[in-house]
Amino acid sequence: MTSSSLALPLRGSRALRDHPLVERYAPVLTMVLALVAIWYVAAVAMNWSLVRDGFEREETPYTAADVLAGTMEAERPLLPAPHQIAYTFFDSVFGYPPLAPRSLVYHSLVTLSATLLGFLLGALFGSVLALLIVHSRVLERSLLPWIICSQMVPVLALAPIFIVVLGALGLHGLLPKAIISAYLCFFPITIGMVKGFTSPDPLQLELMRTWSATPRQVLWKLRWPASVPYLFASLKVAVTISLIGAIVAELPTGAEAGIGARLLSGSYYGQTIQLWSALVAAAVLSSGLIALIGLIERSVGRRMGAH
């Protein structure tokens, strides 16, 4: 552990260096700052020739400083500078009424609704499947290999035909997207819940048997509480996956609303800053959802007496 404290580049007193907050956040902060610095350098390097060509086309005299300033505020840069993305993000979040089609809040809500519905369906389906697998040896041995195979099928490749087929059946809008994200996110939940339902050790199961508990009582009083930590761990994985599913499901239909639609139109019209701010919105959504699940996990844990 000595090498770690030596590597800290802070010059302050020893007490400050060993302060738990510093010890915890200094490395992360350094990494983030380094990333931002690298980003700015990359933005200058990648946009340089673009901006210079612009000056040359207009045949105005320019200096290196002009080009440098230009790379920071180009309209369609190859790589926008972080402050440009931040500005556009805040502008499109707070600059318009939340339901205007130019507002990022509106697009995020569209994607979020599909994500949540798909997540709910996937979580239900995944848990029920896990329950069946735990209770039936036949299903475990015949179904589980196919569930694993189903994840080897690049499910996102199914998205376009799925939407075509459901559209032909008269289903539009939210449901096809939700079904795709449900298909994507049920797998981690099934696997996690099978692990969770089988996590009580033989001693506890035998105790239940000495009390002559019915299978249903074993499920509700032992297996289900024991599987809660596994449930939350797999829910955190699944919620990101279902967000990915909802975004990708918006691509093949050329949907007019949603984060995926923003990505698609941004890439069609070369609106790089719009593209990046849509990505930031997706990142905010996914970390927000994960944080929310973490909060629920903590309160459930408290109520169950974990802490």
Added chain:
Amino acid sequence: MDQRKLRLGFVAATTALALALVLPLAPQTLPLPAHPMVWPVVGAAGAFFILAALLSDQRATIPGLAAAALAAAASLILLDDPAVAGSARAGFWMIVIACWLSAALGVINLAGTCRVRGKRQRTIDLLVPLLFGLTVFHLWEVAVRGFGVPPVLLPAPSSAATKFVYSLPILGTDFVQTFVRGVLTGYAIGCGAGLLVAILAHRYAFLGRGLLPLGNFFSALPLVGVAPIMVMWFGFDWPSKAAVVVLVTFFPMLVNAIAGLNAAGHIERDLMRSYGATHSQALTKLYLPAALPFIFNALKINATLALIGAIVAEFFGTPTQGIGFRISTEAGRMAIDMVWAEIALAALAGMAFYGFVTLAERATTFWHPSYRT
């Protein structure tokens, strides 16, 4: 499964077959005894059913499955008759029900057999999911052709398979474009870079403490969203797909490999110290081998992610080949059988890839407790 239920099931299957002899197969065709090709097959299936019902214990599995196969064959032969396909009636569905019931009973019986030693157990373990899959595919085929589902909605597996065989050259170029160039290149670079950075992060604890939260954060992001940006930077051809795959695979490998490198126990570390091992010696002899299970875990996760990443990147622009490109254009032209052929290709490639990683894992981590039973 107890004997009475088993006997009841096989008797029900026999009854269904008997009903198939009298009920109409389809509006414009004669009942079953008029088909010289089919009724001997159905009769043989019935005989096997009666045999299975008489035995109704472990020995009933083989006649039951044989009867299921015969009934399946009969239903497929009947579907070749244009009068039956698309407008099948009760008699036809009775055959399908008998087939499905006996297949289910056979699989349940097989899965319920007490565990036997060695090779036979492995065959049974393989046979159970295989039979289950075959039944599902048969039901899909029969339902699509019997009800006459328009192929635009859902093609029969046989027509997708035919399309697969006849368009092998196109599938071959798509496979090379998407899988060999895009996925494999990106996978190798992404996983390699993730492992290298993890080794650095393990060597320098400051770097590790900074990178781990960032890696966790980034691996939870919907990173496939960068696909349009990568297409903008690296052009339409495979480098942009490989770049997406690199990004998607990098962070899971980083996080898992850091966890794995820290998995070596205190006693082993102290042993290395007492031998006076240099860091590179300790790395190759202790830390990396101890991290192998974690690294393979990441390799397996990445095998799925990589294929998805490459296919999604192709939705944003490709040269006129590649699995994702073909899927989106053929779906636009309503050539759904071609789409399913491409999906089958992607699934086969993905399973082969995953299987290969698993085999490599078995070969290199044979010492791990989970493989030493």
